[in-house]
Amino acid sequence: MARPKPFEIIVPCAKLGPSLRYVLVGCVNTFVGLSVIFFCISWVAMPPIAANVSGYAVGLFVSFLLNRRYTFRSKIPIAGVWRFLMIMLLAYCINVLVVLAATAWLGFGDYIVQILAVASYLIVGFLGNNLFVFKEGEYEAK
Incomplete structure (x- = not known):
């Protein structure tokens, strides 16, 4: 019998598909990032x-x-973090563009705008x- 990985013991929903695991990781890193912000203040x-x-720096690394x-x-390898940061920066820029476009051109309310922006950030990320x-x-090793 294979021994479970540490994160699978902590999070019983480890068998979820990648997209749901991505959202779960987003919740964890949001909590960590906010905790660091509040601690620092x-x-x-x-x-x-x-x-x-x-x-945000700690949250992105987590x-x-x-x-x-x-x-x-x-x-x-950990050095791959640069690609990750590039994608997250792109996702954030698209998030901001969605906010600007949905506010200026579509006239959506603030809450709808933020929901659309977060959705775009999640999808692009x-x-x-x-x-x-x-x-x-x-x-992989060559």
């Missing part, structure tokens, strides 16, 4: 922008590690990571 007395940058091991079960960052077999 409360305990370290950082200014809000510096705390925000710190929280996201990379969890997506690498759990979502895509990839063996890419998942597809980019699946097709470009954690591409199966690309980092």
Whole structure:
């Protein structure tokens, strides 16, 4: 009998498909990022922008590690984080464009705009990571 991986013990839904695991990892890294932001503001007395940058940096790194091991079960080296950061930056830029377009041209309300923006971020992030960052077999030993 195969021994379960540590994350599969903690998260019983480890058998989910990659897209649902991606959303779950997003929830975890959001919690981690917000925790770092609140810690930096409360305990370290950082200014809000510096705390925000710190929280996002930690959240992105946690996201990379969890997506690498759990979502895509990839063996890419840690150095692959640069591809990940490029995709997440692209996803964020599209998120902002959706906010601007849905507000200016479509006249949608603030909440609908944010839902559309988050959906675009999730879709671009998942597809980019699946097709470009954690591409199966690309980092296998030759």
